[in-house]
Amino acid sequence: MTPPAHVIVGAGAAGMMAALTAAERGVPVLVLDAADAVGGSLNISSGQLSAAGTLLQRRRGIVDSPDAHYADIMRISENTADPTLVRLAVDNAARTLDWPTENGMEFMPDHPVEGFAHEPYTVARYYWGPDFGRSILQILRKAFDAQVTAGRITLSLNTKLIGLVMSGRRVTAVTATAPDGERTYPASSVLLATGGYNANPELFHELSGRPAYGANSYPYNTGGGLEAARRAGAALRGHENYLSSFGVVMDRPGLGAKLEFRHIHHPQDRPPWEIYVNTEGRRFVAEDEPSVNAREHALLDQPELRRYVVFDARVLRESPPMISGRTNHELRDLFDVHPMFTSAPTLDGLAAKTGLPAPALAETVAEYNTTLDSGRPDPFGRRHRPTRIDEGPFYAIRVQGASVTSTVGLAVDSDLRVLDATGEPFTNLSAAGELLGSGQLMGKSFCGGMMATPALTLGLLYGEGLSAHA
Ligand SMILES: Cc1cc2nc3c(=O)[nH]c(=O)nc-3n(C[C@H](O)[C@H](O)[C@H](O)COP(=O)(O)OP(=O)(O)OC[C@H]3O[C@@H](n4cnc5c(N)ncnc54)[C@H](O)[C@@H]3O)c2cc1C
Structure with missing residues (x-):
């Protein structure tokens, strides 16, 4: 019988960052992804990031702070964003961005900017690379692949989560369809990082309350993690915050x-x-x-x-x-x-x-x-x-008008543990990234960089937490 593993479902921004962080600290993880390659939405995302107090800002003499970033998000979202998650994301965002900066990520020459494609920030803290989401994915993948080669990350692609095996408030295993058939993976902990549900029109309509007008999201993101957690009793948040772009x-x-x-x-x-x-x-x-x-x-x-x-x-x-x-x-x-x-x-x-x-x-x-x-x-x-x-x-x-991100997501506590309908956390089941929903991370607004950056940051925090407990 296979010994229980620390399982991470989804190898996008959040899952890769979580796996990498844990592996670099000596904690082996098993990563499952439905796709035939890693990277998730970063493969197609504009990859616009936002972080305050970064190396890039200091190099340009820009004075900024996570408090100011937080205040901007709460102002833009008219306090509809989730204060706990936004705080976690912005307080640790500079670390998220400094790491690729130090590892050679190329940014647009005049960045950071305040931006106006989304409501502008009061300070220039908005950045992206010339190859958009792939600019950061390239850096992430290099470090991730090194851990796969070192054997600390076991990666199983073409492996689609079906469900969670629960024992009371604990997950004991995840079930998935793998290339060799249906499999059960015993788990000591599970991070769900399966992104949004935009590639599932029925679920989109149910949760976002509008038809899925556009089909520009990552095709594997059909809400599998959200559905599995919901069947296990997880609570959802953010229904009231659906917003669409001004249109394409x-x-x-x-x-x-x-x-x-x-x-x-x-x-x-x-x-x-x-x-x-x-x-x-x-x-x-x-x-x-x-x-x-x-x-x-x-x-x-x-x-x-x-x-x-x-x-x-x-x-x-x-x-x-x-x-x-x-x-x-x-x-x-x-x-x-x-x-x-x-x-x-x-x-x-x-x-x-x-x-x-x-x-x-x-x-x-x-x-x-x-x-x-x-x-x-x-x-x-x-x-x-x-x-x-x-x-x-x-x-x-x-x-x-359409939206490329999912509004509704899993309710979690400040340790990213998934909560049930009574607000109690599951012991060893966590979630990060777009699976938490834009309705929590940005409220009823679009705030520059506030999907990709929190996905990376919350993945980082999860990986650190996992290694601290291991
Ligand atoms: C076109 C576009 C432009 C965007 N532009 C920006 C932007 O400029 N700034 C910004 O902040 N955000 C942007 N976003 C959103 C942002 O890119 C995502 O929210 C973020 O990358 C999500 O990261 P994630 O790790 O949560 O999910 P993802 O990166 O989507 O990863 C989820 C992973 O889970 C896997 N998966 C899904 N279901 C299953 C299952 N059942 N079993 C196993 N694996 C599964 C998928 O294959 C995928 O690899 C954009 C999104 C899109 C689509």
């Missing part, structure tokens, strides 16, 4: 679509010339609202998390590029060829083709034009209004 242009309509184009909606990059309407043909936000958080929250109230970017021939001709990586001239080839790009000689025609209600769309555009002509303030407070929208043909680009 998908490759096609319908669920399961993938991101194809990015509409440039940050007024800091490009003040908008167009108007945005919802599926009812109505505007719902100042298109130049500087706070991305405010724009995201406004979209959350719109049907199907969808907006149409509506404009005319003059805007197409005269405005700066509105789709990332394409000139407006190049966009002409997409209209009426790509399902998300529509044009018509008249507004009524545009409504007919997009399915927008014609009277509402006409009224919305007319109101925008007359308010502009009269010099009256825009009812939504928009300030940048360079031109009327009245020169046919008219255009609409369909933009879909």
Whole structure:
């Protein structure tokens, strides 16, 4: 009979960092992953990280502290993030980032920055590498592989968790489908680090309360760890904090679509010339609202998390590029060829083709034009209004709000032990990373770097804890 092992399920940011930390301190671990390679979401993630009090900041004379980072997250999330987990993550984030820095990770030359793709921080503490998530994965994998070679990490790929074998409040084993069939792995401790559930549309709908509009997450992240813990009695948190991005242009309509184009909606990059309407043909936000958080929250109230970017021939001709990586001239080839790009000689025609209600769309555009002509303030407070929208043909680009991270996650205590519905911890069952859910780590907001960095940091803390107890 195999002796019980310290089992880590999931070899993404959290699982790899946990395994590496434990192994480097002399504690052998068994790592199981459903995929055929390690790295999880870091393989596809933007890998934007945030940490305060780092070596990189000191080198640039930036004064920062975990307290200031914590205060920013609670401000941005309007206190909806989990204070205990955010504290744990930010208090130890500098260590997370200094390690790859010292080990040769390349960062973008002007980093750290405050960032504006998510609500800006008050201090420049936001960093990423030229190869995004893979920049940090490269450093992590080198150290991880060395421990696999040294025999302190036993790695089993293509091994998918099925369930947890419990004895009271203790996990005694995990069951999984491995390449050689179904197997039981006796466990002295288990860390679940299986990431989110975005690749499981049914679970996404159940937990996030919205359809899974985009399919841009790691395909192995189907919520296996969350389901196994839930069957064992674990409590979930974060339902109330679902938030979607302000939207991207998908490759096609319908669920399961993938991101194809990015509409440039940050007024800091490009003040908008167009108007945005919802599926009812109505505007719902100042298109130049500087706070991305405010724009995201406004979209959350719109049907199907969808907006149409509506404009005319003059805007197409005269405005700066509105789709990332394409000139407006190049966009002409997409209209009426790509399902998300529509044009018509008249507004009524545009409504007919997009399915927008014609009277509402006409009224919305007319109101925008007359308010502009009269010099009256825009009812939504928009300030940048360079031109009327009245020169046919008219255009609409369909933009879909979606989220690449999972909102709901396992409830844990400050030692990352999984909690049951009564708030009591399981003895030797822990969780880290996206499995805790964005609803806990960032609340009802997106805070720069606050998924990948906590995944690494909480993995690090788990590995340290494991070695301290071993
Ligand atoms: C497109 C995209 C862009 C992103 N950009 C950013 C960003 O810029 N900044 C940021 O902070 N965050 C970002 N994120 C989120 C961030 O990358 C992740 O939250 C983080 O990497 C998750 O780490 P993790 O270790 O918890 O999970 P993962 O890295 O996803 O690892 C989970 C691992 O578990 C394995 N697994 C899953 N189910 C099972 C099972 N049943 N049995 C065994 N193994 C299983 C998977 O194969 C995977 O290897 C982004 C995510 C995506 C998809």
